[in-house]
Amino acid sequence: MISANRRTDARDGGGPAGGAYDYDVTNVAPFTIDAVDGDARAGVLTTAHGLVRTPSFMPVGTKATVKALHPDRVRAAGGEIVLANTYHLHFRPGVDVVEALGGLHGFMGWDGPILTDSGGFQVFSLRDTILALDEGGVSFRSVYDGDRAELTPELVADAQRRLGSDIAMCLDVCPPSDAPSAEVKRAVALTSSWAARQRECERAPGQLVFGIAQGGIERELRAQSIEEVVALDFDGNALGGLSVGEERDALFQTVAWAAPLLPENKPRYFMGIGDPAGMLEVIERGIDMFDSVLPTRLGRTGTALTRDGRLNIRNARFAQDGRPLDEECSCAACERFSRAYLRHLVVQDETLGLMLLSEHNVTFLLDLTASARSAIEKGEFAALKAATLARLNDGQTDQEVPAWATHSSS
């Protein structure tokens, strides 16, 4: 748990200047639950740079930018927290540069909460680059220049401390969905051992640290990993190593029994989901936080998420369509521009088209998450989910969720 002292440090250390807080951080539990509805929860996480209302979708800013969105537009879309990635920032521009320029908040011009990934997921998703994996850590070739590099629990803790993120993630071993049982077992053992080491490392003022449970969809290994990581008493806990290519049903079944094994009084983070249906499925099973590159990546490919399914805006059927992307959306794109104009921009490779589609998609997911929260507070989550899914499925969805689009990897 976080001591009263650390919370005071958090306020003095990195919060917005000028008394921007409307709460007393010395007196607030780091995570409070306002309402529950079945297994779904509505809560508030207190960080050194502000509050995060949960369920929370975290837009991904891998390289210290939510792609194509000015930080003010992320805020306008309803974003309360963004994710950045230690692997990429370590190589470009380098943690030294970010630290010298005031840490990640100052560097990227975002004064709200930031969660940093440890970099482990990137290493393990680029398996061909791994040179050695042992108790000490993992060594690999950088995707930037091919040079040998290393991640250890101590190195990722130090990098995240110097980046100054509000939530740091543990280094974990993330095997692919088709890994043999022995490999998953080894991943669980290394993940626990590394978490115990990272738990002891120095943090940025007020920085929270989340543990990550591995174990794939194998019940015994997943339960063991959860037990070992939870025993280390991190500020929050994540389910990692899911959404990596397994069947969706198996993923949701795993979350259904695994999420309740995580402590009730701490935030539960599902790493790497961001399609509308998937978000509702994990919220229903008791997950509080989740992230995905999906809205911005789809935006850059010309796809819009809407309440009636996906639109591939490049399609000729939109050439003279004067309606907004989504009649019920109040984002900058929907307030002002037609599908026909957005199609024109995207087809002509105009930057504004990608910016507007990305902003719309992020807004859409944040609106959906806010609706989920509101429904949980009223005890109406099941009804919201049913109505939302019915409409999504009846709509004119242009394509399935591609596996590459869902995870937080860049």
Ligand SMILES: [Zn+2]
């Ligand atoms: Zn919109």
